[in-house]
Each structure stands twice: as C-alpha cells, then as structure tokens.
Amino acid sequence: MRIVIAEDDPLLREGLALLLRSESLDVVATAATPDGLLAAVDEHRPDVAIVDVRMPPTHTDEGIVAAVEARRRHPELAVLVLSAYVEQTFATDLLAGGASRLGYLLKERVGRVEEFLAALRRVADGGTAIDPEVVAQLLTRSRPDGRLERLSPRERDVLALMAQGLGNAALAERLFVTEGAVHKHIRSIFAKLDLAPADQADRRVTAVLHYLEHQRRRDGSS
C-alpha cells in the first residue's frame, strides 16, 4: 500500500510515518501543506492519502478542501481524514461525493494501531471508515423527520458499527450475536429508514449517508 501523509505538525507527521513504516507500509511522501499534498498525490499516485483537517494557512478546513480536490483529480484515490474534533459539516462535505474509499477518524484513534490499520486497509480496499464519535453524534441529534427515532437501541448500535465500516461477521462478533441476528437488525433498519432493497452493500452506507445528506440539505437551506 502506497501512502501519502499530509500533516502540518512535524512530530505527528514523523510519528505517523514511523508507525506505518514499522508496519511495512510504503509511505511515499509526506506534506505539511494542502498544496504539498496535491503535488505529492499528483507525483506519486498513492493508494491512500492520510490528511489532517486543520492545516495552514488558516487552520480550519484546508485538509478537507484539499482532500476533496485530490479526489476530484484522482477518483480512485482513497482518503483517510484525521480530525482534531468531530465536525459534522466536514463529514458531509467529504461524503457528498460518495462514501467509498473514504475515512473520517478522530486523531486519537491512530494510537490504537490495530484498529487504525484496519480502518486504513478498509478505506484502501474501497470501504468506509467513519469514527464512532461521528456516528454517535449523528444518532444522538434528533432528526427532523424522526425516522431515526424509530430505531431501537440495538438497531442504533448496529447502525453505528455499520457506519464505521464493519461487515456483518465483525458486527456479530462485536455485539456477541449470530450473523443471522445481525441480518435481521439490518433489514429492520433499512425498513425503518425507508431504504428500498437495492444494492445490498450500498444500502449499508446509504443508511448513514441518508442522514448526512439530509442534514446537509437542511443546513444549506436554513
């Protein structure tokens, strides 16, 4: 796996590179600025870009903007965004163009190396990795149309884990239930969220995206 890291804090940048290299992953370039990231992506054509949200010059959402731009130039690029805090608008900006090959994690997840590497691989393989914290916020904030309210607590747990990108087997293992039970929960969630049975894999992500999209429209119109 060929990786580019964009992070303006030198210590963290080197720490990340060190971590990934010690796992025999190929860090082809590191960048400290959004422009540096775009140049590195153009030059090295990496599989994954790990991007910090806050970068110079204004330290607000330069990382998100650069990630979106990099994806526009190279649609096959997987992007894992690291954020100092959960900001839903960042997630919706990022996910507006689809959720595959995308990750949005809190920075501190990196220290849990196994989970971080799993999320990185999932994203590189075309999956999604959304931070549990982001999902939790989505679920606690009441939806205007109340559809999320219809979910049972167990179904919320399942949706949360689903949004993180876990498969059915991993879900079953995490929740100490059978895969059959997980299937049942997921069908119920789809039904409650009015998601028509189409492409199975896509529906999983849509369950979360649906909400994000709705939130984005609402924010945009108000």
Add this chain to the structure above:
Amino acid sequence: MSNHRQDVPGAERAEIREIVLHAARDTWTAVEQLVGALGTATVAVVVLLALVAGAASCVVGIGFVLLPVALRGMHAVADRERGRISRWGPELLTPGPLPVRPLQALGDPAVRRELRWLAGHATAGWLLALSGVFLPVLAVRDASFPLWWQLMPQGTAGASIGLWTVEDWLGVLPVTMMGIGWTAVLVGLTPRMARVLDRRGRRLLGPAPDADLSLRVAELTATRAAALDAHATELRRIERSLHDGTQNRVVAVTVLLGTARRMLSRDPAAADALLERAQTAAEEALAELRAVARGILPPVLADRGLSGALTGLAATCPVPCRIDVDASARCAASVEATAYFVVAEALTNVSRHSGAAQVTVTLRNRQGRLHVRVEDDGQGGAGEGGGSGLVGIRRRIEAHDGILTLTSPPGGPTTIEVELPCGS
C-alpha cells in the same frame, strides 16, 4: 541654624497669604457669577409673572396671545443663562428652536425642564443672587465703619442691620465685628451659592440626561462589541493552541506508544527508543499546556498580585528593569491580566528592538484607574505595525475601555502609557 528658624514663620506666612488670596479669588468669582445670575433672575421674575398671568388669563382668551410671547421670553432668558453659565465652565449648548405654542410646548421635555428652571430661578435663585450682591456691600460697609462713622450726621450712624445708633467708639466695635462676620459669611457662602445656581442651570438647561445616555449607550455598544470581539479572538487563540499544539503532542504520544507496543516483541531495543520519544513528546505536551494556561491567566497574578507578577517579569527581562509600584487596591482579574500582558509585551519589545540600557515600569492605581507606564532609554522608532504584539494588546485594552499611548520618536526614548478602569 538661625536662618533656618527664621525660614519657618516665613514659609507659614506665605502659606497663609496663599490661602487668603485663594479665598479672595474664589469669593470674587462667585460674586461676579451671582451678579450675572441676578440679571437673568430678574428677567426670569418678569417672564414667570407673564407666564402665570398668561396661564390664568387663558380662561378669558387673552392667554392664548400672551402665553407664546411669555414662552418666547422664557427661551430667551434661558439662552442668556446658558451663555452666562458657559463662561464659568464647559459650554452649554442651546437646544435649538423650541416650540412656543402652549400645548406643543407643554409636551416638549426640554420646555418642561426650562419651566422648572424658570420657576426656581425666578424665586429662590433670585433671592440667592440678590444676597450675593448685598453680602459684599454689607461686609464692606460694616467692616469699614470705623473709617467713616464720624462723618455721618449725629444720630444716623449705625450698623447695616440693627436699629441702634452709634454714638461713641465703644459702639463702633460691634458694628466692625458684624462687618467681619459678614465677610466670613461672604467668603464661606457665596462660592456655594454660585455653585448651586450653576449646577441647577447645567442640570435643567443642559442636554437632557437621556440624550447623554444615548451617547453613552452608543459608546458602550461599541466597546462591548470590541470586548466580545477581543474575547472571541482570545478564545480562538486558546482553542487553536489546544487543538493544534497540545492535542497534536498527545496524539503523537499515543502514536509512539502504539508503535512501541507493536514493536515490543519484534525489536525491544527499537521499542525502548520509541518509548523514550513518547516520553519526550508527553513532556512537550505538558509544557505546551502550561503555556496555554499561562496565556489565559498567569497563575503568578493570583498568587502574588500584579506587583509580584511584574517583579517576576522584571527579573527575567534581559535589560535592567526597575519596577515602581504604588497600587495597593486590587483590580478586576481581567484588568490585572491585561496590565500584566502589556508590561510583558512591552518588555519583550524593549529587549528585542530598543537597544535600551535601562527600562522603568511604573504602576499606579488612582481613583479607580490603573496607570501603567513603561519607559526605556533606547533608540525609539517603535511602531505598531510589522507583526508587533502591540496590536493585540491595544485591542485588549480598548475592550476594557482603556487607553494606550505609544510615544517613540526616532532616537528615543520609547514610552508606552496605558490607563485602564479598574472595573471592580
């Protein structure tokens, strides 16, 4: 030594002379003011009578003709009084044309205030002004009585007040004493009487208090907006230093720890090196956290007060620094913090740019205002541009309703003066 002894009564004499001159000057000014007031008060009496007559004769219809004339007269005499009062202090502005039609006039707050002034000025004010004119006459007449009583025809010389006549020198004494008494009353009372008239005029003829308030409200709104702005900037700065500084250090620690844990079985020596780096990063995180906390409110301020905190700053300043603090009362914590940051920033600039050999920090707390002055003997030419921290400091000071003055001619010296309301 004998010289010295002679000096003491000399100094005392000078002091007494000073006091006497001062009292005489005050009395003279007061009498002058009262004479002027007697003029307007006498006109006011006429106007008041006209107003009363006009109001009373409204029943028979003449009042509707007389009242506007009287009101016009009232505006005129009020304007005269404004002009008179303006000579003895800040100028009193004319409120502009006021209504003269009776009903309209009664609804106008400025006219009602003029009416109140007129009623007082034509009665008690007139008496006060009159006594202001008579008192000096009485004082001079009775005090100088011994000089001229013998010139009076037999049996007509007497005190200004009192029915007895003075026949011999023994009778002169009480009259002279009375003159001295009048003088005492004159010196003691006339300045007060003049002040009463002056204040009343300023209160009722000046701009309405609510007009003053609206100005003040506008001012407060502006400073409040500046305060909120400065506050928001400050919070943003703190948020940023927490997220981009401290948090990144801690994340780096977890990254290094996570890497080290996975390295532990494969390569213990490398893992140990990583742990070492993780520890360093954790220490850096702590240092950053301290810096952030210090930027919010230096703990030394709470522990040792502003004077102790400034002494601490002086001790770490590379340029020799003298601290002169005379401020016993404490100010609001935010004000003290601002004063502290002013001095910290000023001393940083002094040591970096001024080339000064000596810097003096003076701190005074006078009448609810904190005065800070930082003066160096450097080359001057300091400005607020060029990334100087003074811009942020100035915003902070203005948020507190304070004033910052920077004087730094080329060639020096540089003086920064800050005045802050204590706010407690």
